[in-house]
Amino acid sequence: MGTSKHYGERRVDKCPECESVNLIRDYNTGEAVCGSCGYVMPGQMMNKGPEWRAFTQEEETLKSRTGIPSSYSIHDKGHGTVIDRVDRDAFGRKLPDSTRREMYRLRKWQKRTRVYKSADRNLAQAMGELERLRDKVYVSKQVQEEAAVIYRKALDKGLIRGRSIAAIAAAALYAACRYTGTSRTLKTIAKASLVDKKDVGRCYRLLLRELEIKMPVADSISYVSKIAEPLKISGETQGKAIQIIRGFKKKLKTGGKNPQGLAGAALYIACEQNNEKRIQKDIAEIAGVTEVTIRNLYKAIKRTLKIQLND
Numbered sequence: 001m002g003t004s005k006h007y008g009e010r011r012v013d014k015c016p017e018c019e020s021v022n023l024i025r026d027y028n029t030g031e032a033v034c035g036s037c038g039y040v041m042p043g044q045m046m047n048k049g050p051e052w053r054a055f056t057q058e059e060e061t062l063k064s065r066t067g068i069p070s071s072y073s074i075h076d077k078g079h080g081t082v083i084d085r086v087d088r089d090a091f092g093r094k095l096p097d098s099t100r101r102e103m104y105r106l107r108k109w110q111k112r113t114r115v116y117k118s119a120d121r122n123l124a125q126a127m128g129e130l131e132r133l134r135d136k137v138y139v140s141k142q143v144q145e146e147a148a149v150i151y152r153k154a155l156d157k158g159l160i161r162g163r164s165i166a167a168i169a170a171a172a173l174y175a176a177c178r179y180t181g182t183s184r185t186l187k188t189i190a191k192a193s194l195v196d197k198k199d200v201g202r203c204y205r206l207l208l209r210e211l212e213i214k215m216p217v218a219d220s221i222s223y224v225s226k227i228a229e230p231l232k233i234s235g236e237t238q239g240k241a242i243q244i245i246r247g248f249k250k251k252l253k254t255g256g257k258n259p260q261g262l263a264g265a266a267l268y269i270a271c272e273q274n275n276e277k278r279i280q281k282d283i284a285e286i287a288g289v290t291e292v293t294i295r296n297l298y299k300a301i302k303r304t305l306k307i308q309l310n311d
Contacts, residue, residue, distance in 0.1 A: 015039055072148040073130060073141075075123035083107045122160060126151050129169040129193070136192035137184055139177060146176035153211050163203065167195045171203035178215050183222040185260065187288045220245055220259035220266075227264055227287050231278055233271060241270040244301060251304045257297065260287040265297035272309050 014021055015034035022035035032041040054060035070077045085107070087100045095103065127148060134144045150172040154160060160168055170193035177184040186204070190197040207213060221242050228238045244266040264287035271278045280298070284291045302309065 016041070071145065072152065073127055073144050075120060075127045083110050119155060122155060122165065123152070126155075126165050126169045129166055130173060133170060133173050133189065133192055137173075137188055139173070139182055139184065143173070143176050143180050143182050146180060147173040150175055150207060150211065150213070154207055157210060159206060159210055164195065164199065166193055167199045167203045168207075169193070170195055170200045171207055174200065174204055175207055175213060175215070178218065179213070181216065181219070181222065183218075183226050185288045218259040220257075220262040223260050223263035223287070224267060227260070227267055227283060230286050231282060233267060233276060233278065234274070237267070237270045237274045237276055240273060241266040244269055244305065244307075247305055248301050252300075258289055258293055261289040261293040261297050263287065264289060264294050265301055268294060268298055269301060269307060269309065273307075 013023075015023065015037060017039045018034065018037045020034055020036035023041075024033045024035050025031075026033065033039070034041075083103065083106055087095045087103065089095060130144055130147055130151070134141075147169070151169060154168060154172065170189050174184065174186055174189045176182075177189070186201055187197055190200040193200065208215065224238050224241050224245070228241075241263070245262060248262070248266070264283045268278065268280055268283055270276075280291050280294045284294045287294070301307065
């Protein structure tokens, strides 16, 4: 069996069983495996993996000592150092007064250096606003990360200057929701941000134009359950509404149709068919559209699918 020295480690060049040179080396476990017969040769290399074992992804994350991953939703991407306010040492003993004063000064200057530039202060405020909006409108961490990326691009292009940070942050979150297919209306996000809906819409159009973001067409089916739940519409009726939307899309192209309005009109028809009485005003209010929109789409669906209802 031929052997050679490799960085001070004993290295096997051939399989001792079949003498094949087709060896696969796993540097994380310190093993070499024969690719022909499957013979495992342990102890030939240094094991570069951790000394602990983990059997699930959550357990591996808890045991990892490498810190949090990089995140765009943190103004310094999570690379900064945080000095805690606990004035105790590693053994839980209180620090002397001189050491506490020194730690206070270090903590103060550390905070100042983290947001030294105006761009850092802007990002710190915007990322805090995105975190608050995420909790208000119940979106995932991935959507927040996408919104943070959009905001950072807007900041790099100088789109924030002269505009409200809260309005741009809300517009970035709405753009992220649209881009990821998360059904949140502009009205919902504007209400949570405490910024006028027109200002958020204006900033949203600015982001699309200046950053050249191509938005996918919103799917009206995704709005069905969102509109139905506050009105306590049954699952059977929601399923019928989805069938109506699909049938309408097959018969007629829905480009240019308001997705919330289409979902609301289909729900109204499904409620009429299943004898679940709901008025157009309530559906329009939750869908974020006018009664006229619901009424016009209701008539268009009835005419296209030839649905007979007792109006």
